[in-house]
Amino acid sequence: MSRFLKPLIQRRTYLETFDLLLDLVVGTIWFTVFTTLIATGASLLITLVGLPILTATFYLARAAAHGERVRARAFLGTDIERPTYKPPKSHSLWHRLVAPFADRTTWKEVVYVWLVQPVHGLVNFVVAVTVWAIPLWAITLPIYAVHGQGAAPELWSGERLDTWHEVIPVVIGGLVALPFVPWIIRGFAALDAAVARACLRPSKVDQLRATQARSVDIAMSDRRQIERDLHDGAQQRLLSLGMDLGMALEKFDSDPDAARGLVGDAHGELQRAIAELRNLARGIHPAVLTDRGLDAALSALAARSTVPVQLDVRLKERPPASVEATAYFIVAEALTNAARYANATAASVSVRQQGDKLHIEVADDGVGGAEQRPGGGLAGLAGRASSVEGSLRISSPKGGPTVVAADLPCA
Template sequence: MNIRLRSCLSAGRYLVIGAATSAASILALVVLLYVLVLCPFGVGIPALPHALRLTRHPAGLERRRAARELGEPIPEPYRNGSPLTDPATFRDLAWLVAHAATGLLLAALAIGLPLGGLRQLAIAGFWWTMPGVGSSLGFAVTSWPLAALCALVGLAFIAATLWLPRLARLQARAAQALLSSGQDAALADRVAELTASRAAALEAHGAELRRIERDLHDGTQARIAAVVLQLGVAGQLYDNDPAKARGLLVKAQDTATDALAELRTVVRSIYPPLLTERGLDGAVKALAARCPTPVAVRVLREGRHPAAVDAAAYFIVAEMLTNATKHADATEIAVTLDSADDTLLIEIRDDGRGGADESRGSGLAGIRKRVEAFDGTVTLSSPPSGPTVLRVELPCGS
């Protein structure tokens, strides 16, 4: 009984507050109608976008109220651009009309049913102290049979009050249906998001290929060409000046050694051999061991991930360790890895000066692009006084 009473009180409060949003809806519709009337004269045309944005305020309030009532988030469906071309604007207008027509009525029921029921019961019990008092049905109570009828009416009102939670939920569901983005709009937004992430992935991939080509051309290829030249000169000098030829051979060997080292560096930048030898956990621990700043690595749950995900995670950790050491002046770094529900979670925390900003070229923008290519998420917290916390979620499902 207590649960039912609390539910009725909560529903009644929701419907009564709905009277305020209903009044705000009526006001917004009046303003919009006034602007539309002025449009043929040219005065209302510049004000029309602003009037349409005005309708978003009561809609946003109702969206938050309905989300609390239903226990489900109702995200805002608005797109960037003019409200005149936004499909969500017309959904808002439909809700304004429906809520303006029903909100005040439902609020009146939420107030009138319980109060009317109590009034009828009071009349039925005390009619004899004030003979001829009127009932809600329009008859005067002048006898006990009429008082009994009045009491039945009061009980009916009280019973109808038990329907308030359903009315409140119906109002919230209507708001959810009209004020949410809808499946088609959500699908369109999702397609746009995936298109953008795919474009970012292709751009990052192209940039990576250009970097590898540049490293091979400017470094390894030039050194190998130098080796070929030195060996050719050494071959020509071998008969006439063996000592000089021997020096060129030693120099060619050193150049070849440097070329091999550069080639290994390029290969390591494509897919670090440590990932193949030790897996992601071992590779991150090796990164931590080489970092000049003390790094604590914690692995909550191990899991198997696609090779591309492991490589992305490795480079993300490497970039953040470099940032924390070079830019943040951190004295302690903590790296947490967790594999759960086909998602790899990475959290990197340092006690540095904070104030990390993607727009200032600290490698964070590259990390975000790398993560978005996997349809993952990046959350950065870096207040000016620190600490800096980067949280990355990389989906691993097929």
């Protein structure tokens, strides 16, 4: 019973009620604004003014949709992913003007803020006012009905509820109905959140296109990194090895001791080249990850780290190969940053499988201040997470600690 009555005193109930009431105000504003702009832009399309007005309207719809996402998060506790819009084909004025019309997500946002939200907002407002007004009216009826001259409500039969024996049953009915109000509010708030999520989340086609583009960018970046590592590392050592062996061959008859020293140097260069190639192969895709899974690969990674690492891996089953690789590189990059930039003295790695999600968290006690900059390592991690439809969050205030958290789908 206490669980049934508890929503009456919970903050969530009144936040959701306020959101449902606010829907009508916001919906009226959006309907008026977008109807005016679309009608004006469409009627002026035969002139040079119509297209810029419609373009501005679509950009305004994107801003309005962002505001609706913020409102859904603040009042309904619903996070709706902000989309990545399709960019113009070029920087020409024409392509900039028509770019919003080629984006499916923008069309969904226009339909939502112009048509769906106003209609749904009207329904939400009527429901919120009605479900609260009826029981509150019934409970407060004795205040004015019994003692107020002519204030008692009149029934369809013409009689008035102006005596205690007539009012008390109404009050009891109001008290019985009142605990149901928060549950009705929650139901309509959940429906409101579901409609907003369906209309405001990125289009699946756009998501797949963005994911494909990020995957290509990551692959090209990895390829350039491998090329640089080979050129600056193993290739230089192999060139040095070839030169040492060439000089040893020239001195083989005339100066055997010098030739023996050069062969020894070449052997050392060979060992270092093999070690660099082994490290490079591990960076591309460690064999232990394929053979023994994520737990063993992270254990090996923690053992090689120059920062002491506390590792906690709890997996119910082995995730897909792409998710395993993404999780490995997220942890590897976070530990590298902790050692190289954060001057950390300790780090912790937690990997847990929660339902159909793999939750990863890497924390260090370094100096903090890490930022996600375009082209940087953290931006690359976010791109890797997005390429498997996951998400990455970074918290790194000045002075630390730094926490890198990721959620990757396992299904």
